[in-house]
Amino acid sequence: MAAKNILNDRPAYVVGIGLHRYQHATETSYVTLGLTAVRAALADAAVDWPSVETAYVGNARIGMAAGSTMLRYLGPSDVAVAQVENASASGSTAFRQSVHDVASGVADVSIAIGVDKPVAGAGRGGPINANVPTLDHGLIVPFSHFAMLAERYMADTGATVEQIAKVAVKNHGNGARNPFAQRQKVRTLEDVLAPPQISGALTRLQCTPVGEGAAAVIVASEDALKKLGIDRDRAIRVAASASRLQEFTPDENADAALTRKTTFEALEAASMSPRDLDIIELHDAFSIEELLYAEAMGLCGTGEAAARLERGEYDIGGKHAISPSGGLLAMGHPIGPTGVGQVCEIVRQLRNEAGDRQHPQAKVGLAHMVGVGAVCVVHVLKR
Amino acid sequence: MSDREDLWIEKGSEIFLRGVRCTNCGSILFPPQPYGCEACGADGGSLEDFEFSSQGTLHSFTTVYVHPKIETPYQVAEVRTEARQYVRARLDHPDPKVGEAVIGCLQIIDDDDAQFVFVPTSQAGG
Numbered sequence: 001m002a003a004k005n006i007l008n009d010r011p012a013y014v015v016g017i018g019l020h021r022y023q024h025a026t027e028t029s030y031v032t033l034g035l036t037a038v039r040a041a042l043a044d045a046a047v048d049w050p051s052v053e054t055a056y057v058g059n060a061r062i063g064m065a066a067g068s069t070m071l072r073y074l075g076p077s078d079v080a081v082a083q084v085e086n087a088s089a090s091g092s093t094a095f096r097q098s099v100h101d102v103a104s105g106v107a108d109v110s111i112a113i114g115v116d117k118p119v120a121g122a123g124r125g126g127p128i129n130a131n132v133p134t135l136d137h138g139l140i141v142p143f144s145h146f147a148m149l150a151e152r153y154m155a156d157t158g159a160t161v162e163q164i165a166k167v168a169v170k171n172h173g174n175g176a177r178n179p180f181a182q183r184q185k186v187r188t189l190e191d192v193l194a195p196p197q198i199s200g201a202l203t204r205l206q207c208t209p210v211g212e213g214a215a216a217v218i219v220a221s222e223d224a225l226k227k228l229g230i231d232r233d234r235a236i237r238v239a240a241s242a243s244r245l246q247e248f249t250p251d252e253n254a255d256a257a258l259t260r261k262t263t264f265e266a267l268e269a270a271s272m273s274p275r276d277l278d279i280i281e282l283h284d285a286f287s288i289e290e291l292l293y294a295e296a297m298g299l300c301g302t303g304e305a306a307a308r309l310e311r312g313e314y315d316i317g318g319k320h321a322i323s324p325s326g327g328l329l330a331m332g333h334p335i336g337p338t339g340v341g342q343v344c345e346i347v348r349q350l351r352n353e354a355g356d357r358q359h360p361q362a363k364v365g366l367a368h369m370v371g372v373g374a375v376c377v378v379h380v381l382k383r
Numbered sequence: 384m385s386d387r388e389d390l391w392i393e394k395g396s397e398i399f400l401r402g403v404r405c406t407n408c409g410s411i412l413f414p415p416q417p418y419g420c421e422a423c424g425a426d427g428g429s430l431e432d433f434e435f436s437s438q439g440t441l442h443s444f445t446t447v448y449v450h451p452k453i454e455t456p457y458q459v460a461e462v463r464t465e466a467r468q469y470v471r472a473r474l475d476h477p478d479p480k481v482g483e484a485v486i487g488c489l490q491i492i493d494d495d496d497a498q499f500v501f502v503p504t505s506q507a508g509g
């Protein structure tokens with residue numbers, strides 16, 4: 001799609017970020033989780049709730065009307081609310097809606113929220129309700145899909161089990177410096193390779209923890225910056241937004257093809273190339289994904305990612321900092337919040353406010369999520 | 384998910400898979416569905432039943448050690464069949480390697496009905 005990038009004509013800025021720590025499921029209501037993030041984002045932007053004109057609430061597990069129910073507790077406002085569900089990319093898609101509201105002039109201030117937790121009685125999803133039969137008898141689960149990708153990657157590139165595990169060593173190290181991360185422990189290669197084995201090369205510490213949490217970002221127009229007196233130095237511009245549905249690709253790895261196409265659509269819209277990217281937050285639900293997506297995004301050639309990661313090119317302070325938040329592997333993957341949380345991390349990095357996990361001279365960041373469907377959503381932000 | 388005997392058929396000594404073929408673009412799709420062609424967008428009326436050999440090569444495989452309902456460990460495979468379709472199912476292979484020839488057969492798993500399982504081609508018929 002070579003559509004015109006409306007973000008060139010009417011800029012949209014992220015002006016506030018807020019999080020509730022990602023964590024194992026607790027008795028805490030999703031309302032408490034979500035409002036913690038929303039109030040933090042409003043405070044960070046120094047914007048009051050009645051100034052927010054539209055709100056998108058991304059989640060996939062807490063059911064109908066969760067977003068509207070939660071936002072009533074913020075008091076009177078004229079806000080237009082919608083809940084957004086797009087599997088693991090729900091939060092990313094909520095953000096895209098907010099960005100487009102601002103870029104199109106529908107709203108001057110919009111909030112994108114991700115909030116989620118496991119709840120009893122959640123319905124079966126589309127892939128099951130579509131009633132398309134499978135041969136696998138329920139044997140194939142997400143981690144076995146990615147374990148098969150790992151096996152294939154090793155056969156194609158000669159990468160080793162240890163090299164794949166080093167993705168997790170890096171991201172656990174980053175998560176250890178992130179107070180909002182679910183996993184905040186430094187792990188050695190030996191720790192990461194230790195049992196329990198989950199599937200194939202993947203051990204427990206190479207699989208994302210799915211718990212609960214919340215994230216929120218406030219998106220504002222140029223007019224809103226002036227009218228509300230928002231600090232321009234802390235406003236981070238959204239350069240591009242892209243979203244794609246998986247296509248039938250019988251001769252190519254479908255996951256890699258989807259990421260490649262979506263990333264290049266976003267980079268083209270932003271008039272950038274992969275080498276411009278300082279910060280990349282990507283969907284590393286399983287360690288192998290970081291290597292596959294780094295290659296699909298064009299950060300390096302096919303089959304090179306494992307060696308480059310080993311040399312430190314993807315560390316904070318390296319050529320591109322991949323998942324400085326800890327990524328899904330360490331920060332966690334509460335589903336709805338994850339894509340919004342990626343934007344929070346990129347904004348923090350581009351503002352130079354990331355403390356001891358700051359990547360030096362960060363000017364451009366890219367957020368990438370994939371979700372069941374499959375869908376892929378990519379945003380590029382710049383300072 | 385229940386056993387899907389309608390996804391395969393015994394033909395002589397070989398197990399064939401039952402997918403659909405798009406009469407508009409010729410793509411072979413598996414698993415079968417009545418909704419439309421993912422390759423070209425033709426509607427479900429353009430999809431006709433199509434049986435194809437389960438012989439193929441191991442595109443990938445893994446051993447699964449953790450599952451909430453199924454006894455572990457077990458192996459699964461993604462196989463590229465001769466009809467250029469990727470098919471995923473249980474694997475029973477002592478030493479699998481990417482690229483190896485495999486074929487479908489029927490095995491009784493856990494006293495259940497017959498399940499479709501990929502095995503090394505050299506071992507088929509045993």
Ligand SMILES: [Zn+2]
Nearest residue numbers: 405408420423
């Ligand atoms: Zn077709």
